Amino acid sequence: MNISPVALARIYEEDFKQDMAALKVLPPTVYMRVTDNIPQIISFIKTIISSGQAYATSQGNVYFDVKSWGRKYGVFTATNPDTQDEAVDSDKRHGKDFALWKAAKPQELSWNSPWGKGRPGWHIECSTISSAVFGKQLDIHTGGIDLAFPHHENEIAQCEVYHQCEQWGNYFLHSGHLHVKGSQEKMSKSLKNYITIKDFLEKCSSDQFRMFCLRGRYSSAVEFSEESMEDAKNLLQAISSFIRDANAYIKGQLVCDPVREDILWERLANTKVTVKAAFADDFDTSRAVAAIMDLIHHGNRQLKAVTKDAGSPRSSVVYGSIISYIEGFFSALGMSFGERQVVVGGDKSAVLSNVIEELVRFRSKVRHYALALPETAGAEEPKQEQKEKRKQLMQERKPLLEACDSLRGDLAAFGIHIKDRAAVSTWEIVEGGQTEKQTEKKS
16 A cells, blocks of 8 residues: 555654653644745755855755854764864765755655755754744753754754854753663664553553653653552552542541641641752752652651541641642642542543442441441450350451452452551552542541
8 A cells, every 4th residue: 555655644643642642741832844844944944055054065965064153063062063074975065064955865755945856954854943933042942862962963053053143042951761671772663672652551551651750860861660660650659548548637537646737837848948949950850759758758657646536636737738739749740649530531430430439438337337346235244255245246247348358359350449447448540550539438
């Protein structure tokens, strides 16, 4: 089957969009395609030629003249345009000159231009399109570390000549490569050592991948492995568990000894300062996440002292503030731990949530009845007989507890996890190893 290059590109473009949506990556405001901007690219090249920083050859190629511009070339790699070139086996003037327009080759896609049929060079596409959208200056430019040279270096040269400006890009953020554990090579198609996004999402969730990325510095190489994904999963579950328990405490479903509010308010304030400083330090997400987990650790310590005194005062505001801050932090990073997050889609999600809630409530009542053995009446009754009666009651109610355990096991197979803690039963829907829904029910 013959298919046009443009149609083939659209197929992969849509596949890419679907993968990004599955990873919860927000789409760009506008999609710009090179094939839709050929006249703009040709005009961009003509301006660079007219400024004296590029030249056309008899073979129909156009090159940027690095030596003629040379004053700032090599900012990322300290490349000196005046150093001795290697032998040039092409129509370039100098070895470091790079292509703005490449003459057509047989069976390659090509367009008409003042220099004959051909196609844009690798770097000119980005300079032209970013200039069309953002004008004379970029604030932040991102890309993999492998793009620093020559791609970003050449973009800077092209744009600063075209716009006649001193500084086209204010900041360049270069991300590290993704490695498979045990490999020194980056994950790439050519090496066949990659995992597709679709295959990944069959085992893990998009939030797991985000947490995995947040654990390292964006500028450093990161090692992908089952252990690193399990680590990310455990962190997500720890966060969900804290939010679930803190919400239960706020609602009076989890009764604790009085907490040290002053300590928690101080921890929350310190966490906010640490997180802000971490993000200001070249987006140190690893330090920011560590600060959040430390806050959760101290929040959990205060919730551990369970009491039977239902009249104990509750410090709802401080825990509400902590939950709000943590949820806001992760929401800004595209992750959600909200109480109403339900994994199933469509109009049935709210119904399913209510059904599970009623089911867990009913199970909690049965379980509470089975565990709450009443004191036998009559203090004069011999202790041995009291013990025998309690043992008999426990035996009679054992099937009820077994039924509760069986239900919990059956629901777990569908990703609905019930956790029993004293008089409180909590539940959550887990998809791809990550909590998507939490709520609490007390008998």
